[in-house]
Each structure stands twice: as structure tokens, then as C-alpha cells.
Amino acid sequence: MKSSIAATIFASCLFVGLPTTTVAGSEDVVVENAWSRASIGINRPGAAYMTLRNTGTDPVTLVGLETPLAMMPDIHETKTDANGVSSMAPAGEIMIPPGESVSLEPGGLHAMLMRLQTKMVEGETFPLTLNFADGGTRTVDVPILGIAARGPEG
């Protein structure tokens, strides 16, 4: 389904002779309430949270992350099964339908920051770049809150 839409778009772009990058939608993504927790040293992975709102009319797909803070940032998802056992795994690509939001929040999706290069210090911020399927990128400054923070307000 997705690939057939892509193929159609690609074909119509070829037809009118436009570069495929004009089918972008990622410029319509609004990033809100980004936050993360301070780290103890650099050995433990960090996590960052935020809400991604797609204000456009096309679906937008988040495909990856980049940050000077961590060598291996990735989008992860925590799941808790019927027995109360929690596990965490790479979430793959995240599609945000037009007019909708996707929340990265504790116990669900998170930006997993593996191989920290520097300690995450409370009160500082770090840049996190979101890469989208249309080639667009968005860099957000993520505030670092205390280790015991529960949400964007602390």
C-alpha cells in the first residue's frame, strides 16, 4: 500500500519532471515538550521523550536519529506483557498520520541514546536531529532534567 503510493507519486513526479524531494511533509512536523533525564556518567544509556505533531496533509515517517551526544541513538519501544514483564526493542520507522501526533513518553516509545559521548547534565540541553523518510530533518534542543524527572515539567 505504502509502496504503491510511493510508486504512484514517483511516477507522477517523473511525468511532470519534478524532483522527488518536493513530496516532503516533514516541514509540517511540530516537536513539543522534549525532555530527557540527567545521566550518571556515560556508561548507562539515556532516553529522550517528546511529542511529534504532523500539521500537514501527508503522512510523515520518522526513520532515524542523530546526535553528537550519543554514538548510537535509536527509536525504541518499551512493552509490558500480561505477566508484567517489561522489555525494550528498536521500534523501526514511526509513521505520523496527517493531523495526528505520536508521543515518545515513559513506558512507550523513546529516543534511546546508546554510547553516550558526554554526561547528560541537569540544566543543559543537547541537539537531537530527527531524520524523516522524505529526506527532511529537524533538530530539537532537548532539555536535560533531573534523574528523577517524571515529565517535561520535571
Place this chain on the structure above:
Amino acid sequence: MNRRTLLTYGAAIAGVAALTLFIGWWRVDGPGAPEPVAQRPLPLTQMEFQMTDQDGATVGPETLLGNPSMAFFGFTYCPDVCPTTLSDISGWLDDLGDDVADMNVVFITVDPERDTEAAMAEYVSYFHPAIQGWSGTLSETARAAAGFRASYEKVVTEGDDYTMNHTASVFLFDVEGQFAGTVDYHESREFAVPKIRRILTRAEEDTS
């Protein structure tokens, strides 16, 4: 209807009834029963394990008797679930205020290879002061988890690293060490706080 027909009907009805009972048994208790949902933890008095707390003291299930307790498993290299649980609990404890003065609140690591006594001490220091951090050897950790009917598993991740899957529920025990319920992972404060208050008020009734 002659007597023989009646007998045949009777046998048929009895047969149907027996079959119904059998199907019921099969689905509820028999081989067709759904996978058992997490079992109840043992009473603390029936658990056996030995660990070290954040101050270096030797502790075990018997340490918790005499006061209501809250215990949960996790590891300090956990970026999402564990800090969330610890900060949730810190919030519940703040809400309960002085009422929790005598309550035991114990965070038990499922990753003692990385979570040394010093690591646990530093980690818990960032949360509510009532929260203790216990670590033990691999075999004592297994014995503790078995008593709580909790499970955990080491999972290798990219780049030669590993993470731990683990039971994220918070277990509640009364002053006598009887299991008194669980607070599920990330359960909202409006449900969690009354559950904790219940074991606290029961403790008061027992002592007065």
C-alpha cells in the same frame, strides 16, 4: 414414550451434562486453560535470599518484617522503565508524606554484574530517601526473583551490550510479610496511592 425411550433420553441428557462439565474443566483448569497470569509472590516469611543494601548491610526478606513493604525489580542501566518506576514511587511517597516513615521500599537489581553496592547506592540517592537499593550474587538474585515469582532475562543488544527484560510490577506486603497486592508498571497515582495507603492503615490497626 415407553420406558426404554425414557432411559435413552436420560442417558443422552446425562451424557451432554458430563460433556459440558468436561469442556468446562478443560477450558478452566485442564490442558485448554489459558496461560497462567503471573503467580502471587510467596509471603516474605517463606522466601529465602541474602543481599546487601546500599549501606553495605546484609539484608533479606526477614529484614522487611514488622513494617509494610513495597518491593520491585529493575537495574540501573535501564533508561526508561526503571527511572520511571522509581520516580513514580517517589511521587507516591511524597503524597503519602509522614505516613510512609516506617515503610520499607526496596529496589532489587536483576543485573548485579553491573549494579554493585556502590552503583546502587549512588542510583537510589537521586530518588525518595526511603528507597533502598539491594544487590546480591547472581544465584541470590535468582532466589529472590523466584520468591517474588518475578522473572528477568538478559538480552544482548547491538554493539556487544545487553539489557534486561524484567517484571516491572511493584509488590506490596503487609507487616506480617503477607503479599498484599501489586501496583502495575506506570499505574496512575490515583490508583497506586490508595493501594499503598491500605497496607499502611492495616499496619496501624495491627499495632493499636
